[in-house]
Amino acid sequence: TQLVTDIICPFCGTLCDDIEVEVSDDGKKIIKVTNACAIGAEKFLHAQSPDRIVRPRMKQEDGSWKEVTYDEAAKYTAKILCDAKKPLMYGWSSTSCEAQATGHMIAELVGGVVDNTATVCHGPSLIAVHDVGIPSCTLGEVKNRADRVIFWGCNPAHAHPRHMSRYSIFSRGYFTTKGSKSRKIIVVDPRPTDTASVADYHIQIQQGRDYELIDALRVALQEGPLPETVAGVPKEKIYDIARLLKSGRFVTIFFGMGVTHSLGKNHNIDIAIALTADLNKYTKAAIIPMRGHYNVTGSGQVLGWQFGFPFCVDLSRGFARYNPGESSANDLLMRGEVDANFVIGSDPGSHFPFKSVKVINELPSVCIDPHMTPTVAVSKCHVPVALVGIEVGGSCYRMDNVPIESRKVVDPPAGMLTDGEFLELVLTEVQRIKGVA
Ligand code: SF4
Structure with a gap:
């Protein structure tokens, strides 16, 4: 070996x-x-699974699958995208930046809407960053410097299992040589999570009351007046946490979907960023969203370079428009405004509301995914591809916006294309149909 x-x-x-x-x-x-x-x-x-699907398949009228070639699958994909008035091209978070860039070229030619999984996770964070900017840092800085760490509405013990040992709680860095003993950990979560069980303080906030508590912390930083309890938390505890944060050398706030998708949404992040800015009057502070899919950050980056917006990019009029709530995948599906569905590197069949999934089931559709997923089950064409980061390399962005090159470890099954190669086939066919070079 x-x-x-x-x-x-x-x-x-x-x-x-x-x-x-x-x-x-x-x-x-x-x-x-x-x-x-x-x-x-x-x-x-x-990747080694013996029952892995290794060839593209088209769904037949009786619901069974028929194996087709990659060329046939690419032709079908190009045709449904070109025939559609407004195709939805969704996902992108589990593929490389290079494949994303090729896919966006196709979207531009066919006048599609490109949306990524931020639409159901950190979209509100991206909207807040547009509004107020973000004082952030890298995970390396957290490891080496952070002595006060807040996890707000996230549970890395389950969702990002090595985050705590590599960067945020147990890791030993230049100024944090004693690991967890160098840090005070605060978890804000309505539930007693496994992350909360290793924290110094667990603030058991009332569900959906994040905005109030963050606002109260801003007041407490200035020793201003507070009611007896805010969001179910006694005021003495809020003052204690504010003093603890001010006494630190470097505060980092990590936040997850408990804040982005509870009452207040992007306004919760606006005010969390404002709290971070306030903290910088007393010490050094930064805030980082806990991004889920390994390259969802990259998808926002690539869309940003190419079209100026990180998700919900509508190219149907020949130029980029961005209006989350109108040009977001679920809203388009539920309102019946898209007439073809293309999915790559995500599984809306598992995570979208039933109403959206029912619409996908009715549309001409393709799903590019190495695995058999619920999205594959409701799609008309399934294109299995090599796994990025295992069977093919490519650029990816970590949650702190640091680009890292993933590497190929083993060969994909014989004859299997990468998603980049398949998208190139689709692009060539779309160019042929559209009569462009
Ligand atoms: Fe685990 Fe992989 Fe996430 Fe690291 S990147 S915490 S190994 S799932």
């Missing part, structure tokens, strides 16, 4: 870059994965 080191884990936004994989001498089979958490290791090992 041979050991491949310094591998990126292509699962969550922590994008751990210290994975080691033992592969067979012929470089075809993964034997063992070390350093990854259970979910990360499983992604590598799943």
Whole structure:
């Protein structure tokens, strides 16, 4: 066997870059994965699954699947996109920046709407960043400097399992040589989570009252007056937390969907950013969203370079428009405003409301995904592709906007295309149909 080191884990936004994989001498089979958490290791090992689907398939009238070639699948994809007045091209968060860029070229030619999974996770954070900017930092700075860490509405113990050991709680850095003993950890969550169980303080906030508590913390930083309780938290506790934060050398606030998708949405993030700015009057403070899919941050970056907006980009009029709530995937599906559905690198069939999934089921549709997912089940064409970060390399962005190059570890199954290669086939066919070079 041979050991491949310094591998990126292509699962969550922590994008751990210290994975080691033992592969067979012929470089075809993964034997063992070390350093990854259970979910990360499983992604590598799943690439070896004997029941993996390795050829594109079209759904037949009786619901069965018929194997087709990649060329046939590319022709079908190009046709439904070109025939549609307003195709939805959704997902992008579990593929490389290079594949995203090729897909966006197709979207521009066919006048599609490009939306990514931020639409159902950190979209409100992106809207807030437009409104008020963001004082942020890298995870390396958190590791080396942060002595006060808040996890607000997120549970990395389950969703980003190595975040705490590599960066935010247990890791030892230049100014944090005692690891967790160098830091005070605060978890704000209505639930007693596993992350809360390792925190110094668990603030059990009332569900959906984040805005009030963040506002109260801003008041408490200035020792201003507070009512007896805010969001179910006694005022003495709020003053204590404010003093604790002010006494730190470097505060980092990590936040998740408990804040972005509870009452207040982007306004919760506006005010969390304002709290971070306030803290910078007393100490150094930064705020970082806990991004989920390993390259959802990259999708926002690539859309930003190409069209100026990080999600919900509507190209149907030949130029980029951006209006979350109008040009977001779920709103378009539920209002019946799209007439073809293209999914890559995500699984709306599992995560979108039933009403949206029913619409996908009715539309001409394609799903590009290495796995059999609920989205595949409601799509007309399934295109399995090589796994980015395991069977093909590519650029990805970590949750703190640091780009990291993922590496190829093993060969994909014989004859299987990467998503970049498949999108190139679709692009060529779209160019042919549209009569452009
Ligand atoms: Fe992979 Fe995330 Fe686990 Fe790191 S924490 S090994 S990136 S799943």
